[in-house]
Amino acid sequence: MSALEVLNAEVVSCRSCDRLVDWREQVAEEKRAAYSDQTYWGKPVPSFGDSAAHLLIVGLAPAAHGANRTGRMFTGDRSGDFLFAALHRVGYASQGTAISRDDGLVLSGAYITAPLRCAPPQNKPTAEELRNCRDYFQEELRLLENVKVILALGGISYSAIAKEFGLRPKPKFMHGLEVPLPDEKILLCSYHVSQQNTFTGRLTEEMFDSVLLRAHELGQT
Numbered sequence: 001m002s003a004l005e006v007l008n009a010e011v012v013s014c015r016s017c018d019r020l021v022d023w024r025e026q027v028a029e030e031k032r033a034a035y036s037d038q039t040y041w042g043k044p045v046p047s048f049g050d051s052a053a054h055l056l057i058v059g060l061a062p063a064a065h066g067a068n069r070t071g072r073m074f075t076g077d078r079s080g081d082f083l084f085a086a087l088h089r090v091g092y093a094s095q096g097t098a099i100s101r102d103d104g105l106v107l108s109g110a111y112i113t114a115p116l117r118c119a120p121p122q123n124k125p126t127a128e129e130l131r132n133c134r135d136y137f138q139e140e141l142r143l144l145e146n147v148k149v150i151l152a153l154g155g156i157s158y159s160a161i162a163k164e165f166g167l168r169p170k171p172k173f174m175h176g177l178e179v180p181l182p183d184e185k186i187l188l189c190s191y192h193v194s195q196q197n198t199f200t201g202r203l204t205e206e207m208f209d210s211v212l213l214r215a216h217e218l219g220q221t
Helices: 003-012 018-030 078-090 127-143 155-164 205-219
Strands: 055-058 110-113 149-153 178-180 186-190
Touching: 003 127, 055 155, 055 205, 078 205, 110 127, 127 155, 149 155, 149 205, 155 186, 186 205
Parallel strands: 055 110, 055 149, 149 186
Antiparallel strands: 178 186
């Protein structure tokens, strides 16, 4: 097993946060009616993608009936529908849909992670829960040696990245923000691909494609 695979195995076996363990397992047992015939993952969700990626995409946390059901980041929910369609258009994904761990999707040049690996109630993690997951994120940053660009999806992921790289002062989060990091990486920012942004027009396909194209441009330099 590679070092990233070993790390992902550690993630999947984690039971550090009682509240998150209880919630993810409750959701997996009760299920949503539309998925009543499916077996939910119900565990921490590992990261995935190209281990030689130049782009690291950082979300927030698994969705209760998305990745907590399918076991793969951004897979099986509306946020993922928007994200993977864009990654496919720009050339990072082999297909524009993501419905299960074995649907054939392959990422090229990109790796997807999150600062929290379990679905939190109301999509709101506590500071302690984020701290408990921090070691996993730090180790990924160390192991992904070819990353040149880090894309933060939303303010929580932006804050997590800024903390790791000691950004002081931290520029105010905004869509399209570019921040040079101390080790010559570039931090890009986008509104999160959640329905509350994509359904309202706060984040459009054109806006997100523009950020991904910029990431690709920076990754080739």
